[in-house]
Amino acid sequence: MVTPSRITLARKRRGLTLAELSDRATVSLQSLSNYETGRTAPRPDTLAKIASALDFPAAFFEGPALDELPAEGISWRARSKTSARVLEAARAAGTLGAMLYEWIEDRFRLPAVNVPSLGKPDPETAAGMVRTGWGLGEASAPNMVHLLEAHGVRVFSLDPDHAEVDAFAVWRDGVPFVFLNTLKSAERGRFDAAHELGHLVMHGSEHACSGPEAERQANEFASSFLMPRASVLGHMPSGAHVDQILRGKQIWNVSAMALTYRMHDLGLLSDWQYRSTCAELSRLGYRSGEPQGMGQRETSQVLTKVFAALRSKHVRPGSVAAELGLTSEEMNRLLFGLTFTTFKGEGRHVTAPATLNLSIVP
Template identity: 30%
Template sequence: MKGKVADLGINKKIVPARVREARVSRGYSLADLSELLGVTSQAISQYELGTSTPSMAVLMKMVDTLKFPLNFFLKPKENINHNYVNSAVYFRSMKSTPKKLKDAYKYRIQWADEIHHYLKKYINFPEIDIPQFDAVNEIDFTFIEDVALNLREYWGVTKVPIDNVVELLQDKGFIICRLVFGNKKVDAFSQHYNNVPYIILGSEKSAARSRFDLAHELGHLIFHSHIDEESIVKKEILDRIEDEADYFAGAFLLPSDSFSQEVMSTSLEHFVFLKRKWKVSISAMIKRCEKLSLLTDNQIRYLNAQMTKKQYWRNEPLDDAIPFELPYLFKQAFELLIENNIVTPDEILNELSYKKEEIDSLCFLPKSLLERKQRAQKLTLINDN
């Protein structure tokens, strides 16, 4: 049985979809991986189709090259619910994001879903609580304003600043993760997957800008679940849904009926004061004032000129003072399992079959949480009697 997984003395076989998942999630083309493994692109394609199986030497090289545990390639994809139609993946800054990079990051939502699926065997997560809004033929800004205000009312945050957007959405059934993207091509992305709303945020932005990204992705999940992957790449559709999500983010974070009453000056110092209260960037507040016609065109130009003069477009006052909103649901779930001796860190890692560092990153875990715990050997005296 040369070249078969049975050489390892186990009955499981390589799951072809996992080979493709590992390759694409690392950003490799068939040609890229072919060069790294020393086999043909055709051979890798056959592994991914399941028409042939890699030799043990190739499999071990695949494990080392793609940085996945061996168990990952043997783990069936069991938690796919075919009763649900998954939405497209919405990428912030999508126009400048290479397709290879988008395809790689899309799998992070599937990994988050597998982790969620695993934890739900033991943990009760908040139920999804998103109201249904009437369908309209064309979404305009008036409709978006109404939805933002109605959603705030439904969630009990009618006119006040939202203290913690991550906490609010997690309480309503959203699964939120943070990643260090390590590039400027991706800020955040989201998807309805297996009927669960997932949002993946970057960790490179200020807390205020990250809150806006989160509200932007919320807008996509509310308004654009009907748009498929083929349509979302069309420029006119992409431009439209990005404008709608941006407008929603402003309307949701800065409600028209209460924020408008607080804009009383065109000085940047006044907007710094507002930023401390609303936890929204000055640039986003200026844009919101423009959309609501709270200031004249000349006043908007003056504020933008002042932003440029003070070099505030990238680094604003209070960027370091407003704390990041950290996802905590997965962390709490893992802590509950470990502290109550339901499962061990080793059992978690073996079941999930991802690298520990991958889980730590996606779930925003402290490095020590899933570390192996060394058990002290208990010694006893020999009884001479």
């Protein structure tokens, strides 16, 4: 039995209109409209053409209905001119990620959700409250992906083909999800993770979570969370030169630009010093990248441990993908840059951090 909503979801995932899918699948526009609304169901040969055009296994369309991630609850961190079609494709991918996590939760006991909803305090206060609640004190934040996962946030990667979307976060049925662009520098990835945490904490489903003001608040939360006021004031001199900033950013594993902004915000750099420092950093390549930065991005310990445990039971990632009705390539996009797992052939050895214990559901 074909599930109409799955045809719609797969089409959105590929960023296609009904007319474009009609051309690709050589199926009439009216027929496709009928299939998506459930007025009629495609014959097996027609479904095969649709599946091929969308690069989804035919079995995907015969699964149970999927609830898409709530569009009104998503905080997008994307370029201002990013098309609605790209955002819809990212949201559809997020729905597939939620489907994968439901599969995982049926088999593993994952960390409980421990992300506070603080309404709308000022971002610096909110960041301090979360740091205190999580026992971080004034220390540099550890691996941000590990930190989010340890407190119940489900973390996935965004499709590398949609580089214009930096990240997004959303609450779904009381579970927080974060999707990260894993093509950016490690330092910028940490900031994106903290930014999305800010949205989850300050802009839950009952609060506005989009627009310039919400983005400003999330940026201030991330800056305060990663670079606590007392820590920065204690380590960085007033009027610091570029070489001091480049050394100092290693304390908090942030980008040089982020530390420069934070120092200006805290009054350690005057307006003139801030502008001239940004200009010098830009000349050195720190606006578009992070020369001599952390290098390796922070990866997922939950997903890596899950697939390591599955491999120990001779369950290959490709088998998981097939059970979900996905191609290996589709599932790989959800994990790209977050695990060492590969899906073709034997793959590389999977190494998993030892700081998080996952138990298998009996």
